[in-house]
Amino acid sequence: MKKLFGATSKLVTGIGVWAAFAPITLAGAQITPGGVGMQPANSATAEEVQFFHNVILMPIITVICIFVLALLIWVILRYNSKANPTPRKFSHNTLIEVLWTGLPIMVLLVIALFSFDLLYTEDVTPDGKQVVVRGDGQTVDFVFANDFPASRLVARPEHLQVLVDDGSGARTLSSRTDYSTEGFGEPEIAVTLSAPPPAGAHVIMRGGRSVDHRGDVTLAPTMTLKITGSRWYWNYAYPDFGDFDFIANMAAKEDTTPELYLREVDNRVVVPVGETIRIAVTANDVIHAWALPAFAIKIDAVPGRTNEAWFKADREGVFYGQCSEICGIRHAFMPIAVEVVSRPAFEAWIDEQRALAGMEPMFETDNVKLAQGFAASAAAE
Numbered sequence: 003m004k005k006l007f008g009a010t011s012k013l014v015t016g017i018g019v020w021a022a023f024a025p026i027t028l029a030g031a032q033i034t035p036g037g038v039g040m041q042p043a044n045s046a047t048a049e050e051v052q053f054f055h056n057v058i059l060m061p062i063i064t065v066i067c068i069f070v071l072a073l074l075i076w077v078i079l080r081y082n083s084k085a086n087p088t089p090r091k092f093s094h095n096t097l098i099e100v101l102w103t104g105l106p107i108m109v110l111l112v113i114a115l116f117s118f119d120l121l122y123t124e125d126v127t128p129d130g131k132q133v134v135v136r137g138d139g140q141t142v143d144f145v146f147a148n149d150f151p152a153s154r155l156v157a158r159p160e161h162l163q164v165l166v167d168d169g170s171g172a173r174t175l176s177s178r179t180d181y182s183t184e185g186f187g188e189p190e191i192a193v194t195l196s197a198p199p200p201a202g203a204h205v206i207m208r209g210g211r212s213v214d215h216r217g218d219v220t221l222a223p224t225m226t227l228k229i230t231g232s233r234w235y236w237n238y239a240y241p242d243f244g245d246f247d248f249i250a251n252m253a254a255k256e257d258t259t260p261e262l263y264l265r266e267v268d269n270r271v272v273v274p275v276g277e278t279i280r281i282a283v284t285a286n287d288v289i290h291a292w293a294l295p296a297f298a299i300k301i302d303a304v305p306g307r308t309n310e311a312w313f314k315a316d317r318e319g320v321f322y323g324q325c326s327e328i329c330g331i332r333h334a335f336m337p338i339a340v341e342v343v344s345r346p347a348f349e350a351w352i353d354e355q356r357a358l359a360g361m362e363p364m365f366e367t368d369n370v371k372l373a374q375g376f377a378a379s380a381a382a383e
């Protein structure tokens with residue numbers, strides 16, 4: 003299934019059926035005036051969701067619609083009272099009855115196969131972990147402690163990824179040719195590299211059951227974002243960084259561009275790129291839904307209940323969504339704007355927010371300016 007995904011999704015991207023309808027793209031905004039289809043995916047999960055829609059569901063729906071339409075036309079032309087004045091009076095046909103029961107079951111099974119896989123990916127927060135060891139230029143044996151719960155043990159070669167970073171960026175090694183392994187499903191997994199990594203280079207071992215369609219092990223969340231829907235704005239809290247919180251209201255018309263009016267907010271949520279973010283979603287008053295199309299997230303915000311989801315952004319930028327559960331008169335005016343930034347920019351932002359809340363800084367970073375911060379530009383005025 004994963005291999006099919008890679009090959010076919012490339013084909014679909016190449017054909018670019020949707021792209022033909024989307025000539026104008028706002029830089030970074032992910033919103034396309036007159037666009038048809040989905041916003042560009044910014045996570046592996048979103049890519050899988052779009053693959054499921056474009057490659058599995060759309061062709062099936064199209065074939066079924068054309069088939070039913072053809073049947074209808076055939077019946078209308080061939081069996082109307084003029085063309086067929088004396089109808090036959092039989093009421094059963096075993097072959098046809100088996101077919102019209104059996105074929106839909108097969109279609110549903112094909113859909114289920116892909117959809118269960120996807121539902122599981124979206125539902126289970128990744129718990130992968132990363133072990134980094136510095137090479138000394140001689141050692142080829144490394145150990146990955148397989149200390150997961152029994153049902154989440156690293157049990158197969160695809161659950162383990164080995165990378166080497168010699169300072170020029172991490173390079174993924176390939177199993178069997180670059181390294182061999184022993185002990186899957188046991189408390190310790192021995193990793194033996196075929197050649198010692200250069201002295202000072204980092205050997206990175208990533209293990210876990212959440213493996214995306216690219217073969218990358220998804221690591222456990224580095225932070226939780228607490229999201230509370232209210233009539234009619236969102237409240238965001240950062241429990242791992244001092245539990246400061248803020249309200250994001252829709253930006254006034256004069257504070258944003260015509261394209262982003264109704265999408266932009268006064269205080270964007272800021273998250274680091276490439277890290278797993280756990281979101282805990284609830285509501286204060288009525289049911290809302292936090293939806294962010296570029297990450298294929300849509301999760302209900304229900305009073306008295308906490309719903310969990312997660313995402314991992316591929317690229318930096320600003321991504322927009324909207325409340326997606328009709329919640330009252332200003333339902334259309336509680337947009338969502340998420341700013342994905344680098345780790346240093348994120349830490350600088352965290353310290354800024356902590357300062358606003360009267361807390362000491364947590365990180366020792368220079369004051370990195372947010373590249374595209376609406377909040378930052380508003381503050382500069």
Ligand SMILES: [Cu+2]
Pocket residue numbers: 231232234289290291325326327328329333336
């Ligand atoms: Cu709402």
